[in-house]
Amino acid sequence: MLRLLSISSKSKSNSFRRSSSISSYSFPHLETHLCSPTNSPISSNSSGFPSNQFNSINPAKTPDGYSFSHRFDRNFSYFCSKIGFCKVSSSGYWLNCANLRTCERKGSGVLRVPGSVSGMRSFSSESDRESMEYDVVIVGAGPAGLSAAIRLKQMCIEKGADLSVCVVEKGAEVGAHILSGNVFEPRALDELLPQWKQEEAPISVTVSSDKFWFLTKNRAFSLPCPFDNKGNYVISLSQLVRWMGTKAEELGVEIYPGFAASEILYDAKDTVIGIATNDMGVAKDGSKKEIFQRGVELKGRIMLLAEGCRGSISEKIMKKYNLREKRHAQHQTYALGIKEVWEIEEDKHNPGSVIHTLGWPLDQKTYGGSFLYHLQDRQVAIGLVVALNYQNPFLNPYEEFQKLKHHPAIKPLLEGGSVLQYGARTLNEGGFQSIPYPVFPGGAIIGCSAGFLNVPKIKGTHTAMKSGMLAAEATFGVLQEGLNLETYWDALQNSWIWEELYRARNYRPAFEHGLVPGLAISGVEHYILKGRSPFTLKHGKPDHEATKVARLCSPIQYPKPDGVLSFDVPTSLHRSNTNHEHDQPAHLRLRDPKIPEQVNLPDYAGPESRYCPARVYEYNPDEKSQLKLQINAQNCLHCKACDIKDPKQNIEWTVPEGGGGPGYSVM
Amino acid sequence: MKIMVAVKRVIDYAVKIRVKPDKTGVETQNVKMSMNPFCEIALEEALRIKEAGMASEVVAVSMGPAQCVDTLRTGLAMGADRAIHVDATGPLYPLSVAKLFKALVELEKPGLLILGKQAIDDDCNQTGQMVAGLLGWPQGTFASKVVLDKEKQLATVDREVDGGLETLCMDLPAVITTDLRLNQPRYATLPNIMKAKSKVIKKYTPQELNVEIKSELEVLQVTEPPKRKAGVIVSSVDELIDKLKNEAHVI
Numbered sequence: 061m062l063r064l065l066s067i068s069s070k071s072k073s074n075s076f077r078r079s080s081s082i083s084s085y086s087f088p089h090l091e092t093h094l095c096s097p098t099n100s101p102i103s104s105n106s107s108g109f110p111s112n113q114f115n116s117i118n119p120a121k122t123p124d125g126y127s128f129s130h131r132f133d134r135n136f137s138y139f140c141s142k143i144g145f146c147k148v149s150s151s152g153y154w155l156n157c158a159n160l161r162t163c164e165r166k167g168s169g170v171l172r173v174p175g176s177v178s179g180m181r182s183f184s185s186e187s188d189r190e191s192m193e194y195d196v197v198i199v200g201a202g203p204a205g206l207s208a209a210i211r212l213k214q215m216c217i218e219k220g221a222d223l224s225v226c227v228v229e230k231g232a233e234v235g236a237h238i239l240s241g242n243v244f245e246p247r248a249l250d251e252l253l254p255q256w257k258q259e260e261a262p263i264s265v266t267v268s269s270d271k272f273w274f275l276t277k278n279r280a281f282s283l284p285c286p287f288d289n290k291g292n293y294v295i296s297l298s299q300l301v302r303w304m305g306t307k308a309e310e311l312g313v314e315i316y317p318g319f320a321a322s323e324i325l326y327d328a329k330d331t332v333i334g335i336a337t338n339d340m341g342v343a344k345d346g347s348k349k350e351i352f353q354r355g356v357e358l359k360g361r362i363m364l365l366a367e368g369c370r371g372s373i374s375e376k377i378m379k380k381y382n383l384r385e386k387r388h389a390q391h392q393t394y395a396l397g398i399k400e401v402w403e404i405e406e407d408k409h410n411p412g413s414v415i416h417t418l419g420w421p422l423d424q425k426t427y428g429g430s431f432l433y434h435l436q437d438r439q440v441a442i443g444l445v446v447a448l449n450y451q452n453p454f455l456n457p458y459e460e461f462q463k464l465k466h467h468p469a470i471k472p473l474l475e476g477g478s479v480l481q482y483g484a485r486t487l488n489e490g491g492f493q494s495i496p497y498p499v500f501p502g503g504a505i506i507g508c509s510a511g512f513l514n515v516p517k518i519k520g521t522h523t524a525m526k527s528g529m530l531a532a533e534a535t536f537g538v539l540q541e542g543l544n545l546e547t548y549w550d551a552l553q554n555s556w557i558w559e560e561l562y563r564a565r566n567y568r569p570a571f572e573h574g575l576v577p578g579l580a581i582s583g584v585e586h587y588i589l590k591g592r593s594p595f596t597l598k599h600g601k602p603d604h605e606a607t608k609v610a611r612l613c614s615p616i617q618y619p620k621p622d623g624v625l626s627f628d629v630p631t632s633l634h635r636s637n638t639n640h641e642h643d644q645p646a647h648l649r650l651r652d653p654k655i656p657e658q659v660n661l662p663d664y665a666g667p668e669s670r671y672c673p674a675r676v677y678e679y680n681p682d683e684k685s686q687l688k689l690q691i692n693a694q695n696c697l698h699c700k701a702c703d704i705k706d707p708k709q710n711i712e713w714t715v716p717e718g719g720g721g722p723g724y725s726v727m
Numbered sequence: 728m729k730i731m732v733a734v735k736r737v738i739d740y741a742v743k744i745r746v747k748p749d750k751t752g753v754e755t756q757n758v759k760m761s762m763n764p765f766c767e768i769a770l771e772e773a774l775r776i777k778e779a780g781m782a783s784e785v786v787a788v789s790m791g792p793a794q795c796v797d798t799l800r801t802g803l804a805m806g807a808d809r810a811i812h813v814d815a816t817g818p819l820y821p822l823s824v825a826k827l828f829k830a831l832v833e834l835e836k837p838g839l840l841i842l843g844k845q846a847i848d849d850d851c852n853q854t855g856q857m858v859a860g861l862l863g864w865p866q867g868t869f870a871s872k873v874v875l876d877k878e879k880q881l882a883t884v885d886r887e888v889d890g891g892l893e894t895l896c897m898d899l900p901a902v903i904t905t906d907l908r909l910n911q912p913r914y915a916t917l918p919n920i921m922k923a924k925s926k927v928i929k930k931y932t933p934q935e936l937n938v939e940i941k942s943e944l945e946v947l948q949v950t951e952p953p954k955r956k957a958g959v960i961v962s963s964v965d966e967l968i969d970k971l972k973n974e975a976h977v978i
Contacts, residue, residue: 192917356917
């Protein structure tokens with residue numbers, strides 16, 4: 061094993077002596093040192109290469125259960141071959157990072173670029189990362205990820221096998237990033253854990269009434285309810301997922317909250333072999349802090365991606381392997397859901413009451429609606445879902461939600477109550493037409509990352525869980541019986557997910573033509589054709605292309621918050637328990653830093669300052685009184701709306717240091 | 728030399744807390760709990776002292792219900808060698824905790840006891856001082872810098888006091904309570920979290936330690952602080968004086 065770098069003292073395991081000579085980097089010099097098979101330690105100053113903590117390689121401390129494998133030989137050849145690449149990018153511009161990112165993705169790591177670009181992370185050779193190996197690595201501890209993990213362990217018990225399963229979750233605890241309405245259809249849970257009632261799952265409030273209203277500014281008209289929620293429950297998905305996490309751990313699944321999967325690892329054949337977690341302790345300017353910890357590689361024979369809607373890794377995988385094109389699927393369409401959980405007065409509380417609304421405050425051209433569910437303990441979940449293909453760039457979904465709460469049919473319910481939590485998350489609305497081919501070399505995509513939400517039912521939890529279970533069964537077949545992971549795709553198409561989503565496929569696209577045509581077509585679909593329609597409607601433009609330019613639209617005046625029913629964003633944000641380590645590089649990256657001021661602001665009036673439910677994006681005047689984009693990354697709720705809706709797709713949501721983000725507990 | 732570190736399981740600092748409807752306390756159901764930030768700093772300091780070669784073992788101690796084990800696992804993942812859990816349900820006030828620590832110190836005989844200066848849930852700032860008193864040990868509280876001298880068995884502690892910094896020198900064994908600027912706690916890495924699962928957590932009960940948990944304190948009521956009223960913009964100095972005199976009654 062060749063020692064790449066040295067560590068001179070064993071004193072502080074986390075110490076990092078930042079080499080100040082980094083800017084006087086010389087590639088040929090480096091090449092000589094790295095590729096020559098000498099055993100002499102290279103001091104950090106002469107090579108200009110940062111030294112890293114190295115006690116991880118110390119063989120004396122190898123515990124049982126996992127291996128420290130560094131695969132030096134393989135990494136070296138990568139490293140040397142990539143040096144050419146990285147030379148191009150040493151100019152330091154983010155634009156050249158296409159090359160850098162190829163470097164990063166190939167697993168060879170990016171060599172340190174002179175820190176002139178703010179917000180750029182520094183990377184060093186990945187060969188110094190610790191590596192942990194599992195049979196299955198699942199990214200995301202949500203309903204899909206945990207269902208897959210539980211199903212895998214159940215099959216191990218049934219068939220007498222032993223597979224190691226690891227779930228990695230970016231939230232500080234399981235359930236911290238889970239937000240959903242939620243009227244829960246227990247179909248998948250009944251299959252997964254039939255004893256859930258006896259095992260005290262937090263599912264207790266059955267749906268007692270189901271109402272559907274059409275709202276105008278001052279009135280609410282009752283419409284025939286298109287939903288059939290008999291046998292369903294009103295729950296907090298965050299609580300359910302937390303319970304599922306304990307069930308998974310009981311079965312032996314290893315769950316690691318607080319670790320964000322940021323990088324995909326490939327082997328020489330371009331198969332995904334694992335993920336790497338974020339480096340932790342990187343300062344805002346990219347330098348390493350005293351407590352710097354290199355990320356860890358989690359390698360799995362099979363990877364399951366369960367990141368939820370618009371998962372950052374899933375999107376990269378879908379692009380790389382052309383998973384949408386493989387199935388001739390359309391693009392995914394999305395909506396942004398903003399939700400609050402209130403505690404209201406006892407006499408107004410009606411556990412199990414379910415209300416959905418259409419119409420006001422959204423206009424005829426904007427698809428969306430609100431929900432109002434009564435949980436237990438005087439709690440009420442209220443939220444507004446706005447489809448992200450809205451046209452008016454002046455639309456502010458958060459403010460629309462605040463307006464909604466003042467409606468005469470809703471206001472009396474909330475008066476006298478107080479808000480417990482606030483949050484926001486995007487959800488899929490593409491349905492059947494947008495499901496990508498979910499299998500890639502090395503793994504599969506499950507849950508909302510693929511997109512199994514049933515839009516007319518407004519439910520995605522049961523299908524996400526079922527997809528996790530099917531993937532688990534396929535994975536078991538691959539690992540134990542040498543089958544192909546394509547069996548997951550076959551299983552999906554033969555399952556009730558497919559049948560359900562197929563029947564529901566035309567409702568959302570019908571609204572492309574507006575609210576009234578949409579309702580009409582939906583009525584025909586539901587009552588007359590009963591899902592047997594011979595045609596499949598298509599989605600319109602992708603969400604980010606649907607925004608019209610500002611001069612063609614009229615600004616919307618929103619009322620000021622009253623502090624009782626409606627609130628300003630900072631107050632709401634405080635209720636989401638959102639926190640990030642502030643001294644870290646901004647995780648929201650601009651592909652071209654000039655576009656906000658050159659395109660977003662003049663053409664679209666800065667829509668990101670309006671649709672972001674956490675006020676991450678603000679246009680503030682600088683010293684020359686020019687409006688400049690300021691990114692308050694610390695506020696981020698991880699909703700992914702900016703990644704979806706930015707007109708030029710300039711904003712890229714990347715994962716911040718693990719453990720940050722919202723802290724949902726009853727959402 | 729052994730170092731004993733106290734860690735407390737409290738509501739996570741980023742969580743927005745609210746008072747229970749019956750006003751008996753703060754809502755802890757379905758709320759994220761983590762290690763008290765000052766305890767993290769204490770543990771980090773102990774680990775640094777061990778890595779500098781001046782201690783042989785770091786023992787993390789936590790007292791409370793069964794879930795404290797999670798906090799201890801985090802401590803073990805950060806690098807503590809062993810952990811002790813004193814299983815006690817019901818409220819534990821500082822004096823009880825101090826008495827339990829006295830019993831543990833007599834069992835384990837550490838050379839240094841490090842605690843956080845206060846817990847973020849009760850803000851008592853009493854336990855460290857009480858333990859030192861019960862044990863008759865010197866104490867360096869609000870430490871912002873700790874330097875140990877192994878041969879002379881001394882600790883030099885810089886304390887953050889109102890007037891500035893005070894430097895104290897004390898013989899070991901001693902009690903140190905940590906303040907915010909002492910260090911920045913390390914992250915628990917994935918491999919270490921895995922390793923921590925196999926480390927030992929010893930359980931004691933107060934009865935086994937011959938300590939009676941009896942409190943002379945009883946919490947009668949917990950309420951939210953009164954909501955801040957909006958400010959008033961006054962138009963002249965005279966109006967300001969008038970308001971200060973007649974409305975606020977401060978002059």
